[in-house]
Amino acid sequence: MKLTGSKILLESFVKEGVDTIFGYPGGTVINIYDDLMDYPIKHILTRHEQAAVHAADGYARATGKVGVAIATSGPGATNTITGIATAYMDSIPLVVITGQVPTPLIGNDAFQEADIIGITRPITKHNYLVKDVKDLALTIKKAFFIARTGRPGPVVIDLPKDVQLASTNYEYPDKVELRGYKPTYSGNARMVEKATKMILAAKRPVIYVGGGASLTDAHQELLELAEKINAPVTTTLMGMASFPKTHRLSLGMLGMHGTYYANMAVTNADVLIALGARFDDRVTGKIATFAPHAKIIHVDIDPTSIKKNVRVDLPIVGDLKDVLRKIVKSLDGVQDEVNEMVAGLQAWHEEITGWRKDQPMTYKTSAQEIKPQFVIEKLRELSNDDAIITTEVGQHQMWTAQFFDFLKPRTFLSSGGLGTMGFGLPAALGAQAAFPNRQVIDVSGDGSFQMNSQELATLVQYRLPVKIVILNNNFLGMVRQWQQLFFDKRYSQTCLELPIDFTKLAEAYGATGLRATKPEEVADVIKTAFATDGPVIMEFKISREENVMPMVPAGAGLNEMVLAS
Amino acid sequence: MRHTISVLVENEFGVLTRVAGLFSGRGFNIESLSVAPTLDPTISRMTIVTSGDDQILEQINKQLNKLIDTIKVIDFTGEDYVEREMALIKVTAEDDTRAEILRICDIFRGKVVDVTPKCYTVEVTGSPAKVSAIVDLLRPMGIKELVRTGPVVLGRGPKAWKAG
Ligand SMILES: Cc1ncc(C[n+]2csc(CCOP(=O)(O)OP(=O)(O)O)c2C)c(N)n1
Numbered sequence: 001m002k003l004t005g006s007k008i009l010l011e012s013f014v015k016e017g018v019d020t021i022f023g024y025p026g027g028t029v030i031n032i033y034d035d036l037m038d039y040p041i042k043h044i045l046t047r048h049e050q051a052a053v054h055a056a057d058g059y060a061r062a063t064g065k066v067g068v069a070i071a072t073s074g075p076g077a078t079n080t081i082t083g084i085a086t087a088y089m090d091s092i093p094l095v096v097i098t099g100q101v102p103t104p105l106i107g108n109d110a111f112q113e114a115d116i117i118g119i120t121r122p123i124t125k126h127n128y129l130v131k132d133v134k135d136l137a138l139t140i141k142k143a144f145f146i147a148r149t150g151r152p153g154p155v156v157i158d159l160p161k162d163v164q165l166a167s168t169n170y171e172y173p174d175k176v177e178l179r180g181y182k183p184t185y186s187g188n189a190r191m192v193e194k195a196t197k198m199i200l201a202a203k204r205p206v207i208y209v210g211g212g213a214s215l216t217d218a219h220q221e222l223l224e225l226a227e228k229i230n231a232p233v234t235t236t237l238m239g240m241a242s243f244p245k246t247h248r249l250s251l252g253m254l255g256m257h258g259t260y261y262a263n264m265a266v267t268n269a270d271v272l273i274a275l276g277a278r279f280d281d282r283v284t285g286k287i288a289t290f291a292p293h294a295k296i297i298h299v300d301i302d303p304t305s306i307k308k309n310v311r312v313d314l315p316i317v318g319d320l321k322d323v324l325r326k327i328v329k330s331l332d333g334v335q336d337e338v339n340e341m342v343a344g345l346q347a348w349h350e351e352i353t354g355w356r357k358d359q360p361m362t363y364k365t366s367a368q369e370i371k372p373q374f375v376i377e378k379l380r381e382l383s384n385d386d387a388i389i390t391t392e393v394g395q396h397q398m399w400t401a402q403f404f405d406f407l408k409p410r411t412f413l414s415s416g417g418l419g420t421m422g423f424g425l426p427a428a429l430g431a432q433a434a435f436p437n438r439q440v441i442d443v444s445g446d447g448s449f450q451m452n453s454q455e456l457a458t459l460v461q462y463r464l465p466v467k468i469v470i471l472n473n474n475f476l477g478m479v480r481q482w483q484q485l486f487f488d489k490r491y492s493q494t495c496l497e498l499p500i501d502f503t504k505l506a507e508a509y510g511a512t513g514l515r516a517t518k519p520e521e522v523a524d525v526i527k528t529a530f531a532t533d534g535p536v537i538m539e540f541k542i543s544r545e546e547n548v549m550p551m552v553p554a555g556a557g558l559n560e561m562v563l564a565s
Numbered sequence: 566m567r568h569t570i571s572v573l574v575e576n577e578f579g580v581l582t583r584v585a586g587l588f589s590g591r592g593f594n595i596e597s598l599s600v601a602p603t604l605d606p607t608i609s610r611m612t613i614v615t616s617g618d619d620q621i622l623e624q625i626n627k628q629l630n631k632l633i634d635t636i637k638v639i640d641f642t643g644e645d646y647v648e649r650e651m652a653l654i655k656v657t658a659e660d661d662t663r664a665e666i667l668r669i670c671d672i673f674r675g676k677v678v679d680v681t682p683k684c685y686t687v688e689v690t691g692s693p694a695k696v697s698a699i700v701d702l703l704r705p706m707g708i709k710e711l712v713r714t715g716p717v718v719l720g721r722g723p724k725a726w727k728a729g
Pocket of ligand 1: 392393394395396397419420421422444445446447448449471473475476477478479
């Protein structure tokens with residue numbers, strides 16, 4: 001079958017099982033958009049290419065499938081950069097298609113030409129410029145394969161206009177072999193054996209879970225291990241929803257804005273079982289005082305993550321789900337020893353309970369002002385257990401992580417690695433496109449919301465009923481907090497002087513706007529929002545100078561937390 | 566510590582930038598880098614001389630392996646290997662230095678590959694230390710221009726890397 005490059009692309013999408021793509025048209029992708037009308041692929045027209053990539057990312061995080069975005073050359077392509085970098089930092093599988101000027105013009109500073117391969121090289125898992133239509137089908141196959149396997153990540157395919165127009169015989173390959181790319185999935189048996197021994201010898205074990213648990217859907221295996229050895233579990237922001245926060249063994253999040261008891265547990269642990277986590281500096285604080293007494297077992301599919309920041313006593317390279325199964329199986333074989341070990345953890349659990357009682361995750365309530373933490377708690381109370389929560393970046397993100405009890409995997413989508421303001425709304429859009437019948441909620445600050453607020457139009461147009469919570473403090477709150485604590489309250493450029501009427505903004509787009517200014521209005525606003533069809537903005541005027549506490553100051557150790565004043 | 570690493574890569578568009586970008590992006594040193602296709606024209610072989618402590622070298626090895634286009638990474642540190650570098654040295658040749666240049670050249674088994682009334686271009690091959698030694702000896706005569714290829718290496722003995 002002879003097909004044009006443009007049709008080969010769409011045909012291959014269908015073969016890859018792609019049902020929804022996010023994008024924005026332009027001159028160098030106009031042929032693809034023309035052909036798109038004849039294909040059974042739903043295209044969602046965002047209002048910005050950055051949002052298209054975040055939406056594909058949200059779709060991928062919520063479903064586990066590869067997200068697909070498309071943009072035109074030049075400015076369209078450069079607008080995708082923040083989206084690609086965000087996905088790269090959090091290991092999210094994406095295929096991003098960019099149009100490119102015709103091959104004879106490449107390098108000539110042609111109209112809307114940008115060297116997107118050069119620009120995206122350090123923020124993609126891999127990228128391809130396709131110069132010959134004969135290579136296109138195989139390249140697409142490789143791109144999806146690379147994006148979803150091993151440590152997932154975004155792959156860019158730059159597709160010049162003449163290649164889209166040229167024709168060739170089309171056959172989509174069944175398999176792909178890359179001689180330089182063979183991820184290790186199966187955990188080494190000898191290492192698993194050693195890990196088992198190390199775990200059985202533990203008196204003060206802690207399980208530390210990162211984004212790898214959700215990327216491999218290993219929540220069940222994680223629960224089994226934790227319960228089997230009765231070890232407390234702390235997660236990173238990315239690991240958040242992989243372990244039910246209400247579980248008796250849950251310590252919540254660790255790190256800069258983690259719980260006091262999680263940080264104390266890690267500091268005093270004798271065996272730290274790190275699962276699909278990468279010891280980010282926001283998690284470890286000062287390396288020298290991070291888990292100083294612990295033997296560290298580190299399971300990760302990416303060998304470069306191991307021993308990058310911290311010493312590791314026992315590395316296991318492999319797929320987390322596979323390794324967890326093997327560890328649990330190996331423990332099954334020595335149930336007596338497991339029982340003995342668990343019996344020895346009494347003192348450890350008592351110590352942790354002490355820290356919990358000493359410094360619970362709490363806040364000062366108020367009858368006059370709306371406390372942001374209160375809004376988050378109410379939101380949890382009034383939403384479904386399988387509601388998908390996205391966030392932007394700032395205080396509201398940390399309050400969500402601290403006070404929302406996530407119970408189910410893939411229900412918390414947040415930009416952890418890059419920390420991208422403007423991520424949450426388009427990510428919610430993507431998640432809602434994947435799950436039209438689930439509650440999808442973007443928790444936002446008033447600053448972040450304005451970074452991609454144009455996507456309200458997309459939500460309304462495609463009837464995507466995302467509910468948006470704006471915790472409005474009229475500040476770039478997180479930066480203001482740092483200025484308060486570390487810059488003597490010199491609030492340089494963090495007060496968003498102009499108050500915005502977000503309810504009117506919602507209405508301008510044809511969405512619904514609700515507002516609460518007093519604590520007693522909070523629950524009603526949330527209930528009304530959930531009872532309303534279509535997208536809703538819930539604006540909460542919160543206590544303006546509330547801080548995210550407790551906190552490990554930058555550069556300090558996890559044991560040096562500043563506690564709520 | 567100095568390490569000499571051979572990297573077999575797909576001979577594809579942009580692969581050199583990927584490797585060079587990896588080193589610059591992560592703050593690793595490159596002392597020299599040479600690259601050319603192998604017997605199999607779809608594979609190129611890079612020889613990279615770098616330095617760093619054990620932890621950095623471990624990261625360099627892992628990061629190189631992580632590149633999709635990388636087929637094999639071989640760190641020759643601690644191995645038995647042959648290391649050779651070539652240099653072309655353009656040196657001022659006056660009446661009173663010509664003979665000395667030729668003598669030095671001879672000792673190092675170099676060749677004069679270009680001659681003008683006032684200038685010789687010397688070609689020399691050897692270990693980087695040997696190349697540095699001849700450079701030092703010729704320096705007093707007045708080196709006008711110098712180019713070194715950076716070393717290339719092969720392990721000693723019959724064992725060979727199949728893909729290379
Ligand atoms: C794109 C981008 N620019 C700047 C920052 C730095 N930054 C981190 S948090 C923050 C303030 C966010 O303000 P807002 O969205 O209102 O949330 P709040 O902290 O008030 O809850 C800023 C500017 C960022 N993370 N991302």
